[in-house]
Every structure is written in C-alpha cells, then in structure tokens.
Amino acid sequence: MAKDAKPVKPEKGTQMPEQGNSPETLDLETRRRNLQEKLARYQRDKKPDPSEQESGPPKGMAQAIRLSSEFLAGVVVGVILGLGFDQLAGTSPWGLIIFLFLGFSAGVLNILRSVGAVAPSQIGKNGASRQDDGPNKPK
Template sequence: MEDDGSESLKARRQRLDTELLARRKVEPKGGSNREAAQGYALAVKLSSEFIAGVIVGALLGYLFDRFLGTSPWGLIVFLILGFCAGVLNILRSTGAVAQPGPAGWSQTGERGKDDGK
C-alpha cells in the first residue's frame, strides 16, 4: 500500500518536472532585460525630478540671500522648499498624489458643491 502511494507520487513529480522544463524552454530570456531597463529608466526619471527640485530651491535661496543680504536663511528656507517640491514631483509621477486641476473642479470634471450657489 505504501509502495503504491510513493510510486504515484514519483510519477506525478516526474510529470511535473518535464512540464516545468518545457515551460522554461518556451519562455523568452530577454523579457527580464527589458523590465530591468524600464525600471532603470523610471529610477533615472524620478531621481532627476527630485534633484531638479532641490537644485532649483538652492539656487533661488542663494539668489534671495545675495540680493537681500539675509544669508543663510534664504538658502535654508528655499532648500527645504525645493526638497518638498522634489518629493511632491515624485509622488505626482508615481500617481500617489492627484494632479492639480482647475480651481473649483474635481478630478472627475464635476463642479464642486461648495461654490456658494
């Protein structure tokens, strides 16, 4: 009785191994390279958006300090604002935050209920 169960188990395992081997041969090998390239492109896009926000904030802060003589407070404040803008750009790019729409309109295109009418 025990032999019969282990024989059917061995036969099922052998059949599964042959099916898996056949599927591995059919699957293309280049699919993972394409996915890796898309992931790399997304990483470059998101990092460049973040870095751009920080650089613009730092540049504006430097110019603010240079013209008004408030060094280093303008740089500090605008650097923090640039950091926040960079994070917001990343969240918008990934779809975690809704894109800004026209004032008074929802993202679905319906007029807001609090318009005073």
C-alpha cells in the same frame, strides 16, 4: 483469457496488417501533425519581432532615473533661488535654508505625482475661462 485457452497465433503465410496502416495509427498521425502545426503557430506568435524590441535601458531603470532627476531638479532650483534671495536681501544663510526645504518638498511632491500617489495639479485646467470657450464656440 481463459485458463486453458491458448493464445491466438496467426497461421504461417497469412499477413497481419502493418501497424502504420491501421486506423488508430492514422488517426494518431493526423493528431500529431495538427499538434505540430499548432505548436509552430504558437512559437511564431510568441517570439517578439526584433524591430519592436526596445533598445534602451530596462523599464525600471528608466523610471528610477526619471524620478531621481525630478527630485534633484526641485532641490537644485531651491538652492539657486535661496542663494539669489540671500544676495538680494542680504540674509546670508536663511534664504538658502528656507528655499532648500521648499525645493526638497517640491521634489518629493513631483515624485509622488509621477508615481501616482498624489493627483496631478489642477492649476490651469479650471482657471479663468476664455471668451471662446462658451457654448457658442466656433468649430
């Protein structure tokens, strides 16, 4: 603005265009409506369907229970086999001790397989082939 220039004032009786009808405001209104529609679609897609939600325990808790039960199963089976071996052979604590350690190691191996640290057992996958497993296998 020049130093001596006076600001332009509308003359009395003339009408200024309203802010709501200017092209810039209409463009902003259109953009705002588009943004609201996109946000509504995003919120609708973001909310999980209540029927799809799991009603069970949290995932970490379920995995912890599964791993602990696999470990305990190995130890319990080892104790039962050890006590049975002691009854049959008459070797009082030694069968229990040996089979307890075997059950403990089987439980640890089960946990490592469940977590994925050890490859699953290959027993039965590459065992003896059946006669109908050949190249002329009927379909």
